């Protein structure tokens with residue numbers, strides 16, 4: 233069993249591997265963490281995810297740009313691959329699943345990929361439909377996977393209007409499903425008008441709001457079942 | 460002055476009767492398409508329709524140019540990508556690449572077609588350039604654009620991979636960009652032969668929203684230099700996003716003018732580049748021109764000019780659904796602007 237000091241050292245190395253987007257080092261220290269008896273959960277949340285939070289800050293400060301962000305995510309995934317089989321349950325208070333994609337006619341997927349990464353980091357099961365996704369595909373995929381959330385991204389005003397149809401169709405088929413929208417032309421007003429449950433201007437707020445909504449939905453469900 | 464004389468004077472750094480109001484990026488309008496009875500999905504595939512649609516903007520509004528094409532897929536298509544024009548819909552969807560030709564890092568050494576400037580829609584765009592010139596009788600300049608190598612690379616391979624490889628395998632990315640620069644040069648030579656009056660190079664995939672100024676200087680700048688050195692007509696270097704940190708590098712690339720969007724602080728840019736540099740910009744083509752009021756349009760245009768742009772020019776493609784009264788308000792603002 234590692235000493236407290238050694239444990240901190242391991243966590244620090246996991247964190248830095250993510251910040252320095254070093255996949256090999258992330259893998260190496262993830263293995264060390266397991267070998268020396270750290271809990272996989274701690275290695276993930278106090279190591280890898282702490283690193284990713286720092287990366288988010290560096291991105292906001294324009295120290296890091298999109299390529300760095302994507303590479304840091306790869307380092308995180310590399311460590312996660314080793315640690316995940318040893319986690320009983322990723323306990324975030326909520327475990328959710330999400331269908332995500334950029335709507336038909338729109339190939340802008342950089343922002344969508346960042347939002348997706350946040351959900352991955354938080355332990356959500358993510359069904360990524362990619363970009364230029366035919367509108368019906370969102371509904372089909374939600375029904376197939378019974379996901380808690382559907383996230384729609386659009387970067388152009390015209391393609392954004394496709395969201396209205398998806399929201400309508402989804403709510404008709406499955407009123408419980410939570411729908412979030414985002415992308416440059418979207419706004420809280422539009423989300424309200426079209427009946428989406430949430431809107432967020434950036435990826436970290438998207439995740440926070442999603443967790444809030446999924447938790448309260450689950451609470452409601454549990455209460456209903458208890459009665 | 461005719462629009463053509465006005466734009467030529469701007470590029471020559473000479474005085475004009477009023478500020479020029481033009482663009483090097485797409486500016487077809489729904490108003491123009493409706494008048495012609497053309498569908499947006501079809502104008503990309505027919506040289507006459509393309510030319511007429513482009514010409515409708517100066518004809519309807521007195522805009523100082525006509526520009527073809529309207530989408531960003533021409534070069535990628537010439538290299539071998541297939542495009543989607545969304546023919547099934549009446550909605551306004553811009554063409555996109557259906558299938559990329561580079562699927563993995565190993566395929567980055569793809570060889571380019573030898574006669575790339577004869578492939579895909581390059582000849583069609585050239586025809587449209589000729590037809591537009593005929594139609595405008597030398598009174599309004601006809602412009603066109605090509606992509607920058609990095610943006611083009613993002614069209615023919617997965618952008619996520621390209622971004623990561625820019626760090627991990629810079630040599631491979633550099634080799635690809637160098638090859639793509641040659642493709643772009645071949646295409647723009649063909650446009651020059653077809654008679655364009657000016658040319659814009661759009662490197663919007665390398666915007667500072669996505670890529671750091673450091674990588675920009677290392678990876679993007681050398682190829683832009685190579686391209687601008689080959690252009691013989693007046694040239695414009697367009698990049699969007701927070702461009703203040705890279706305006707120096709943009710000028711260094713060697714274009715006659717730089718084009719920036721609404722997030723550039725023109726006053727600072729002017730201070731940095733001096734009074735003679737040609738800086739085009741920088742109104743928001745969507746939030747001002749499409750969804751703003753005519754008053755907001757007028758204020759914005761006046762501010763661009765007060766801040767010191769060399770010509771009134773949008774930050775990106777003019778979005779087709781621009782309300783005619785807003786377009787008119789823009790043209791009125793430049794006519795009324797007292798230097």
Ligand code: B12
Nearest residue numbers: 338339340341342343385388389413414415434435438775
């Ligand atoms: C890069 C880019 C491209 C690249 C896209 C590459 C790719 N794979 O994504 C290329 C060159 C291919 C491209 C093409 C075009 N583009 Co473009 N492009 C941009 C640009 C410069 C940056 C977008 C970006 O990635 N930003 C960085 C990311 C990180 O930010 P983001 O996407 O906003 O995402 C954040 C938030 O919005 C939020 N978020 C995003 N999605 C979601 C989803 C949910 C659920 C939530 C909660 C949050 C959320 O979180 C993200 C992270 O914080 C923008 C201008 C701009 N600065 O926005 C124009 C822009 C989007 N493009 C524009 C245009 C016009 C086009 C073209 C039509 C040009 C043409 N003539 O063909 C084509 C469209 C092709 C098509 N049919 O899709 C316009 C759209 C105008 C409008 N309002 O409708 C813009 C706004 C430029 C402008 N100022 O006019 N483009």
